[in-house]
Amino acid sequence: MAFKLYNAPQSTCSQRVRFVFNTKGLPFEEVKLNLLEGDQLKPDYLKLNPNGVVPTLDHDGQIVIDSTVITEYLDEIEPEQSFTPEDPVKRAAMRTLMHFADEMPAAAVRVPTFNLAFLPSFQKMSREDFVAFAESKPLRREFMLAMGQTGFPQSEMDAALKRLRRSYERMDAEIEKSGGPWLLGKEISLADVTIMPALVRMHDLGMVDWQDLPRVVTWFDNIRAHPAFKPTFYPGSLVSERFPHLRERQAKAG
Ligand SMILES: N[C@@H](CCC(=O)N[C@@H](CS)C(=O)NCC(=O)O)C(=O)O
Secondary structure, X not given: OOEEEEEOOXXXXXXXXXXXXHHHOOXXXXXXXXXXXXXXXXXXXXXXXXXXXXXXXXXXXXXXXXXHHHHXXXXXXXXXXXXXXXXXHHHHHHHHHHHHHHHOHHHHOHHHHHHHHHHHHHHXXXXXXXXXXXXXXXXXXXXXXXXXXXXXXHHHXXXXXXXXXXXXXXXXXXXXXXXXXXXXXXOOOHHHHHHHHHHHHHHHOOOOOOOOOHHHHHHHHHHHHXXXXXXXXXXXXXXXXXXXXXXXXXXXXX
């Protein structure tokens, strides 16, 4: 079995898949795409993933796209170290939380990420190049054009931060209901893996807003202590490592 993962070190969706690979100890070849240079929009890549995003899995020539689909696929073909509960009702609860993670924190985290991490790179582009880059994106065209080269307005930032806060509160309620320490109870599941990168990103941006939710604090400590965490977030996986202006911002904030 040969696995090739087209991904990007700092991509939150890629991090979900790397976490599953690393937990299972499955060797995989990593093809690293530079998303700011548009590797994901090149014709050969679009043949693999018409959405023009990472990650994409090539498993012995079979292509699987979409991070949550890939993580479920990996769990099906390699059930050792399973992330999926046996009980169908619990499976359904896991998938519900995976959908929630995609719709709420994973979508909301793009606003602070783009405004704080990526915007300076887009500001260096000419207006024409920026619009052409945005328009070449199958999935994120309108998102990029809405951000423009001045960034999302404060009202959008505030709304995204509120959506993130409600996501942490939802996590807190789920952990309380299941008895923890993970979202569905004693065993880590794909729900935890799916939601994880949004919290890592907010932590990386210096915008932690869950300190008053001790169950979420413990959850975050636990996932960072998981053996798969370090190999997943290898050096260069954090936006603060890639963009020096973020380190300056964090240093100023103390
Ligand atoms: N639903 C997709 C979303 C993938 C996605 O948004 N990937 C981002 C990185 S986390 C990307 O490739 N962005 C490139 C772009 O916006 O051009 C998945 O879960 O795989």
